[in-house]
Amino acid sequence: MGRPVTLIVRQDGPSWSAWSPQYPGLAMVQPAAADLRAVLPEVLAWYFGEDAVIEPQIHCERELHGVIVRLAQDASLYERERVAERLGAALGVASQRAQLRSNPVSGAGEVTFVCALQSDRIGWLTAQMEDDNDAVVALLPVAETMLWAIRFGPAGDGSAAAVQPSAYPPDTTLGEVIHTFAGLRQQLRT
Numbered sequence: 001m002g003r004p005v006t007l008i009v010r011q012d013g014p015s016w017s018a019w020s021p022q023y024p025g026l027a028m029v030q031p032a033a034a035d036l037r038a039v040l041p042e043v044l045a046w047y048f049g050e051d052a053v054i055e056p057q058i059h060c061e062r063e064l065h066g067v068i069v070r071l072a073q074d075a076s077l078y079e080r081e082r083v084a085e086r087l088g089a090a091l092g093v094a095s096q097r098a099q100l101r102s103n104p105v106s107g108a109g110e111v112t113f114v115c116a117l118q119s120d121r122i123g124w125l126t127a128q129m130e131d132d133n134d135a136v137v138a139l140l141p142v143a144e145t146m147l148w149a150i151r152f153g154p155a156g157d158g159s160a161a162a163v164q165p166s167a168y169p170p171d172t173t174l175g176e177v178i179h180t181f182a183g184l185r186q187q188l189r190t
Contacts, residue, residue: 001053001055002052002053002054002055003048003052003053003054003055004055004057004127005020005022005023005026005044005048005054005055005056005057006020006021006022006057006059006127006128007019007020007026007040007056007057007058007059008020008021008059008061008070008128009033009036009058009059009060009061010060010061010062011033011062012029014031015029015030015031015032016029016030016031016032016033016035016036017029017030017036018036018040021127021128021129021130021131021134022127023047025047026043026047028040028043040056044056057072057074057127058072058073059071059072059073059114059128060073061112064084064087064088064091065088065091065092065097066091066097066101066111067091067100067101067110067111067112067113068106068110068111068112068113069084069087069113069115070112070113070114070115070128070136071084071115072115072124076117076119079117079141080115080116080117081115082141083115083116083117083139083140083141083147084115086139086141086145086146086147087100087113087115087139087147089145090147100113100149103135103137103149103151104135104137104151104153105135106130106134106135106136107130107131107133107134111137112135112136112137113136113137113138113139113149114128114136114137114138114139115139116138116139116140116174117140117141117174118140118141118173118174118175118178119173119174119175120138120173120174121170121171121172121173121174122165122168122169122170122171122172122173122174122177123170123171125138125152125165125174126152126165126170129152129165132154132166133154134153134154135151135152135153135154136152136153137149137150137151137152138150138152138174140174140175140178142178148178150163150174150177150178150181151163152164152165163177
């Protein structure tokens with residue numbers, strides 16, 4: 001197993017770009033997705049050294065109704081796409097769209113939703129964040145058609161209920177994070 005390296009991939013106008021939040025300076029732009037895939041091994045070898053064993057973890061971003069949606073390109077892609085579909089449906093409702101767009105913004109000034117699963121870990125999420133001042137919203141499927149949104153961002157960013165990733169060990173699952181909130185709500189009802 002190699003060193004995990006998170007890469008965020010996005011189509012920017014006519015070109016495709018990729019960068020790593022973990023490794024400043026690791027960035028590339030190509031005119032087509034196929035070109036980006038083709039040069040990726042060379043760029044990683046240049047950045048980390050020819051002998052480095054790298055395990056790229058690719059996350060693709062796309063714009064949807066004025067927000068950024070990020071999907072990990074992994075074995076759970078099908079489930080993540082269902083989360084993105086639920087987000088798309090929610091963004092189609094004016095009141096929900098306004099609420100979703102009011103989430104914390106990233107350093108680039110964008111609201112970024114990460115399509116997550118309850119088995120994903122805090123370390124997996126923080127590897128997608130630029131630094132301690134970055135903000136993302138993890139969306140997790142619950143019940144048949146609902147989503148649970150967890151705002152992750154810096155302390156004192158002014159957003160209600162923003163969770164600081166450093167408050168949890170990196171191996172904590174997002175499902176466990178949900179239970180910390182749900183447990184409190186259940187206790188209040190009894």
